[in-house]
Amino acid sequence: MIRFTALISALLLSSGLATAGPAETFSESCASCHGEDRLGGTGPALIPQTLKRMRGPNLEKVILNGRPATQMPAFADVYSAEEIKAMAAYIKEPLDIVPEWGEDKIAETLTLNEDYVPASKPVFSADPMNITLVVETGDHHVSVLDGDTFEVLDRFETPFAVHGGPKFSPNGRYVFIMSRDGWVQKYDVWSLQQVGRVRAGLNSRNIAISHDGNWLAVANYLPNTLTLLSTKDLSVAAVKDIKGKDGTPSRVSAVYQAPPRESFVLALKDVPEIWEVFYGPNPPHYGFAHDWRVEGPAPHTKPFPVRKITTPDYLDDFFFDQKYEYVMGASRSGEGGQVIDLVIGHKTADLDLPGMPHLGSGITWKYGDTTVMATPHLKDGTVSVIDMETWKTVKRIETLGPGFFMRSHENTDYVWADVFFGPNKDAMHVIDKQSLEIVKTLRPVEGATVAHVEFTRDGSHALVSVWEDDGAVIVYDAATLEEVKRLPMRKPSGKYNVWNKITFSEGTSH
Incomplete structure (x- = not known):
């Protein structure tokens, strides 16, 4: 577990007031995630420039309760209220020098x-498109x-x-x-x-x-x-x-390409705007x-x-429609989402997405005579299914806990959704695309984190990660849902098939 004492020592180091104890704790327990220089590693940088929206009491709450959907633990049972308040105060102290x-x-x-x-x-000799x-x-x-x-x-x-x-x-x-x-x-x-x-x-x-x-x-x-x-x-x-x-x-929360528009679209962390940066030879005239x-x-x-579009709320993450005319976005601090029309540069609809949707893992598929988008939620044990013509919720599928990733493929009848957080992290739900019901829950390794699915080029096999240091990639037959092969791996966090990614497969997040 990460010891947040490291935050104190890091900040004390920058101000020259460090004692041997906190400094040693930081180097020993926190530097591997947040960096010896506090500029980030697997965890974020611990300086005011990267913590702009966690002021005062919010910082104390994070240290006290941890952060949902992250590896940041709670320290309510470790430190006193005064110690936590002191930690929050130190975090707001800037580094002496932030490198250019x-x-x-x-x-x-x-x-x-x-x-x-x-x-x-x-x-x-392998198929280069099926790597x-x-x-x-x-x-x-x-x-x-x-x-x-x-x-x-x-x-x-x-x-x-x-x-x-x-x-x-x-x-x-x-x-x-x-x-x-x-x-x-x-x-x-x-x-x-x-x-x-x-x-x-x-x-x-x-x-x-x-x-x-x-x-x-x-x-x-x-x-x-x-x-x-x-x-x-x-x-x-x-x-x-x-x-x-x-x-x-502002920090940039995410950047994605919008191929038909010949542009990159950015979500901004600290201002209520999205940006569109054009790279094509003949960009449109937007001012x-x-x-x-x-x-x-x-x-x-x-x-x-650069085109700057004002939004009603911050958008930490987003998802495109198939024509890249609309952005479905949500704030990590909000309880819903919004649809931004990229053509006119305004919000056109609200989305009923409570529980912190993870839109970056959203996927689409044909559902009856329409197309739907589905997203897991980082706080709630649900998968939301949204009609992309009406922007209304078709169904909220109850799961065994909050999830992080979803995947499917145009040649399979199923959607795979993990349960990344909580006591059921070893579960993987398989959902029927048309009935929107969970047809099977796989538990390949008891007690292990099971997450992130990728399909082979033809959709015949699904690859599942056992997200542990002594983990594995498990290959399943995508039709029978039976295990085919198990490949030992060192904490395999994600898998990416060449064909699925370059063709923007409907079951792949972009």
Whole structure:
């Protein structure tokens, strides 16, 4: 368990008032998650710039009660009220120096693999479109699986604490992987070799790749920026400072691509706005921010117009409709959601989504004569199913506890939903797409966290993670729901099939 005494010692270290005890506790118990410099690792950075919306009593509540849907534990039974109040006060103290991290600093970190030799064709006989990557956070590696035989073709080291889903180039050859501390890694699937890596931020959330495969967008908590990289050589194309219309700086909660719009769409953590950053040659005319062009000599000059859309509430996460005309968004602090029309730039509907929906894991499928979107909830034991024409709730499916991930495939009759939080974390629900009923609950390893499903290219098999350090990827027959194979893995947190991701399979979150 993380010991929050570390927070005190970290802040004391920055102010020069540390005693040996708290300093040792921080280094021993917290630095592995939050970083020796408090700039983040698997856990967030513990500085005021990244805790803007947890002021005063809210900070004390987090230390007292923990945070739902995270690994932050409660400390009500560990510290007194006065000690917790002191912790909250220290957290608000800034670091003496927060490093600058602009284009020059990013460029200095670029490292290319001198031994990399691009192959003219895949160096393996497996179907390159049915390759599945397994992120193993237990020892910071990725395994490359043959999606037909489930043989491990390669296992390579990643940056520390991979966060957010890897993104494939449009032809599936290259994959880009991001870590929580801002490193972006490029890997050649055909050659089974790392190409290089660069540190695009200090504390980052996720990445998105443009539909043409030319640009990679990196959403940063620290600094408050969006970094745009060239996918060709990982060079910096632009660094966008994220400030709301009123000048308020903000962290970027998430960034996704909107292919038909030739844009990236950003959710902002600290201002009630979403941004659309265009990368295409002929962006529409919306009245962009004045700083829309990156200056510099050719060929690096690249326009990235920014459109800022005011929203009624903060949007920590969101989901697109199939045409990328609407954004379904929700705040982690709210009890509902909203639909934003990207064409007109206004809210058009409210969503009945209590219990902190995890829209980043939302999926869609055909349901009768309409299309529905389903999302798990991080606080409630439910899966909400929403009609994407009326924006009304079709059904709220009761589960054994709050969930984190959902997956399906166009060639299967079922949706798989985990129960990530609580005493039933070893359960995996299988839901019929048309009856919207749970038809089976799998419990492959008693007491273990069972989560995150991915399908093979044809949807014939479902891969399930046993999210433990001595865990496994379990392969199921997607029709019979019987176990086929079990692959030992080191805390396999996520799995990503090339074909499903590059074709935007209806059962895959984007």
